[in-house]
Amino acid sequence: MHRNPGALLRAAAALLRPTAAAPQTLTNATPTPLPLSLRGALLRGHPRAFSTDYGKDVDEVNRKFAEAREEIESAMDSKETVYFNEEASCARDAAADALGAFDALLARVPPADADKLRRSMGLKMEQLKAELKQLEV
Structure with missing residues (x-):
């Protein structure tokens, strides 16, 4: 398993966001939850x-x-x-x-x-x- 699965999920969520939007700062931003099927596939590697x-x-x-x-x-x-x-x-x-x-x-x-x-x-x-x-x- 990845050392920091939360960071992996946030990075995957960032890839799924539309590119036209301005980048969010991570200080107060909460990551968009991934669908369970994608989340499980990422954690299983x-x-x-x-x-x-x-x-x-x-x-x-x-x-x-x-x-x-x-x-x-x-x-x-x-x-x-x-x-x-x-x-x-x-x-x-x-x-x-x-x-x-x-x-x-x-x-x-x-x-x-x-x-x-x-x-x-x-x-x-x-x-x-x-x-x-x-x-x-």
């Missing part, structure tokens, strides 16, 4: 550029990705303790689940949507693989 038929599946992959990252972080925190092996095993299982869900989604969607998914989520999955390798060291 991916636009809904592909078919909405797969939106719930993408959300599920993102949820599993976040869960796997939390498990990896927990395992890294327990490094050099008696709990590390169990935590690392849980992290490996969660990462395998997230990567498997992403691969299954890529196999189900049409090729054009699969390319969009690879561009929007592929780096996150590579990041997950790299973080998982840190547990092996």
Whole structure:
């Protein structure tokens, strides 16, 4: 998630405002609320550029990705303790689940949507693989 989601939402709202209006000062201005669909897409880090038929599946992959990252972080925190092996095993299982869900989604969607998914989520999955390798060291 972005470090400051409020700033991200304000920046997105500024892009949606008409350009003919004079710029507002931020001292007393309140940002225009974004529609929930756009707000959710910005916070999840991916636009809904592909078919909405797969939106719930993408959300599920993102949820599993976040869960796997939390498990990896927990395992890294327990490094050099008696709990590390169990935590690392849980992290490996969660990462395998997230990567498997992403691969299954890529196999189900049409090729054009699969390319969009690879561009929007592929780096996150590579990041997950790299973080998982840190547990092996």
